[in-house]
Amino acid sequence: MKQTLFVRLMFVAGTVWLANQLWSTKLVGAMPELKHARPAIDLSFLPSNLVIPPALPAGLEDPLLIEAWVRLYNHETPIELWDGTPITGRILAQALVDLAIPLVWDIEGYCGNASCSHQFCAGETCVYEDGQPGVDPIHINPLHAADMETLVATLAHESFHRMMPFGPVHDSKFEEFWACKVSAAFDTRSGFTFDNYDPWMSGYLVLWIRDNGRTPYYSLPDYPPVIAAQLN
Numbered sequence: 001m002k003q004t005l006f007v008r009l010m011f012v013a014g015t016v017w018l019a020n021q022l023w024s025t026k027l028v029g030a031m032p033e034l035k036h037a038r039p040a041i042d043l044s045f046l047p048s049n050l051v052i053p054p055a056l057p058a059g060l061e062d063p064l065l066i067e068a069w070v071r072l073y074n075h076e077t078p079i080e081l082w083d084g085t086p087i088t089g090r091i092l093a094q095a096l097v098d099l100a101i102p103l104v105w106d107i108e109g110y111c112g113n114a115s116c117s118h119q120f121c122a123g124e125t126c127v128y129e130d131g132q133p134g135v136d137p138i139h140i141n142p143l144h145a146a147d148m149e150t151l152v153a154t155l156a157h158e159s160f161h162r163m164m165p166f167g168p169v170h171d172s173k174f175e176e177f178w179a180c181k182v183s184a185a186f187d188t189r190s191g192f193t194f195d196n197y198d199p200w201m202s203g204y205l206v207l208w209i210r211d212n213g214r215t216p217y218y219s220l221p222d223y224p225p226v227i228a229a230q231l232n
């Protein structure tokens with residue numbers, strides 16, 4: 001889920017370009033603020049079967065969010081995207097490190113009983129940057145603290161958005177379809193269904209929204225421009 005605020009922020013185009021480069025190059029580029037050393041916190045609470053990566057997201061100290069992020073990082077089963085590109089939890093988790101995106105609990109209810117990143121749009125261009133110092137966070141619904149599986153799925157969903165897979169554009173039904181499909185791989189109880197809906201047909205996207213109870217997505221455009229161009 002996203003919230004949209006229309007402000008002029010064209011000077012952040014460099015950030016957008018960089019994010020797109022990271023996507024297209026499978027996030028091999030190192031970003032500033034990357035924390036190379038493990039934080040001086042006790043990670044012994046994590047299950048012993050989990051691989052603990054050398055770098056956690058900068059500033060991440062909440063035990064639940066650390067565990068969710070590490071669980072996301074440990075997922076290596078490819079999920080095939082619309083163009084056949086595979087994505088894994090590890091790619092999503094590493095993106096949060098490389099893009100230096102903070103993870104914070106949405107204590108103020110900023111996302112309205114959901115999790116989100118704030119999207120800033122000027123015309124058809126949208127970014128996740130308010131122009132102030134520091135990378136804007138992903139706000140996590142505190143209710144998800146009660147369930148690790150949901151928390152991991154939420155991180156996957158919101159990380160997918162922050163990778164801007166279709167560039168600096170408005171959210172769309174198509175993007176949400178794939179964000180949900182990616183996140184469903186981390187939550188066996190999500191109840192999401194995808195198999196009977198062809199996301200390349202806008203009518204099916206509407207039916208998918210209806211059948212999966214994703215009412216807020218109705219108002220979104222059907223497709224991001226790069227996908228719409230393929231349909232014309």
Ligand SMILES: [Zn+2]
Nearest residue numbers: 001002176179
């Ligand atoms: Zn979403």
